[in-house]
Amino acid sequence: MNHQLDPSPIQVLLVDDHPILRQGMRQLLETHGGLHVCGEAGDGENAVVQALAHKPDIILMDINLPKISGYESSRAIMTAWPEAKIIILSNQDDPHVMKKCLDLPVKGFLLKDIQIEVLVEAIRKVRSGEPLALSEELAQKLKKKERNANGHLREALTEREREVLQALSKGYTNQKLADLLVVSPKTVQNHLYSIYHKIGVSSRSEAILWAIEAQL
Numbered sequence: 001m002n003h004q005l006d007p008s009p010i011q012v013l014l015v016d017d018h019p020i021l022r023q024g025m026r027q028l029l030e031t032h033g034g035l036h037v038c039g040e041a042g043d044g045e046n047a048v049v050q051a052l053a054h055k056p057d058i059i060l061m062d063i064n065l066p067k068i069s070g071y072e073s074s075r076a077i078m079t080a081w082p083e084a085k086i087i088i089l090s091n092q093d094d095p096h097v098m099k100k101c102l103d104l105p106v107k108g109f110l111l112k113d114i115q116i117e118v119l120v121e122a123i124r125k126v127r128s129g130e131p132l133a134l135s136e137e138l139a140q141k142l143k144k145k146e147r148n149a150n151g152h153l154r155e156a157l158t159e160r161e162r163e164v165l166q167a168l169s170k171g172y173t174n175q176k177l178a179d180l181l182v183v184s185p186k187t188v189q190n191h192l193y194s195i196y197h198k199i200g201v202s203s204r205s206e207a208i209l210w211a212i213e214a215q216l
Helices: 019-030 044-054 070-080 095-102 116-127 136-156 159-168 174-181 185-199 204-213
Strands: 010-015 035-041 058-061 086-090 108-111
Touching: 010 019, 010 044, 010 116, 019 035, 019 116, 035 044, 044 058, 044 070, 058 070, 058 116, 070 086, 070 095, 086 116, 095 108, 108 116, 159 174, 159 185, 159 204, 174 185, 185 204
Parallel strands: 010 035, 010 058, 058 086, 086 108
Antiparallel strands: none
16 A cells, blocks of 8 residues: 655654564664654653653554553553554453553554564554554454353343343333333342443443443
């Protein structure tokens, strides 16, 4: 894919706790035209400092970092600087970790075993504002994890809780739910607290969205 030429190099911040890896990454990136490593950080706290000091075009962020994790570091950076473009570069392919990071949302999630050409292309795409999709392998792992998680959560609900959640997704009020189930509004509220806890949400709207996505 052709990208519009920019006379100024893309400024990249490298965040990884292994100095040798950062050194090698710097050399590889800077052998490709149009890229410049403007800073490095070996822990999560320094990553935040460096990111806000340099305001790089792209931040390559590892997950496992001293002091604070790459996830917490990314969240802190994006809170202070919402325009930050962060690509997670990790050796973890855990779907839970991927989803947690993408929900921030960072601009992409890549594994460290990719080819340097793929990484450079990803950097250029994100810099130009193009979306960076997960690799097919990672996307399938994430979908499988979500299907399994929703399946386990559905099994954890009692039959009555499923009834409450199904009615909730139809827009029923607590009073209408109580009338439908022939119970008190207080019992309905207790069911809702139990449902929220089991499926990991904290509000009525989140529970409705979960029920729709889980095809309850």
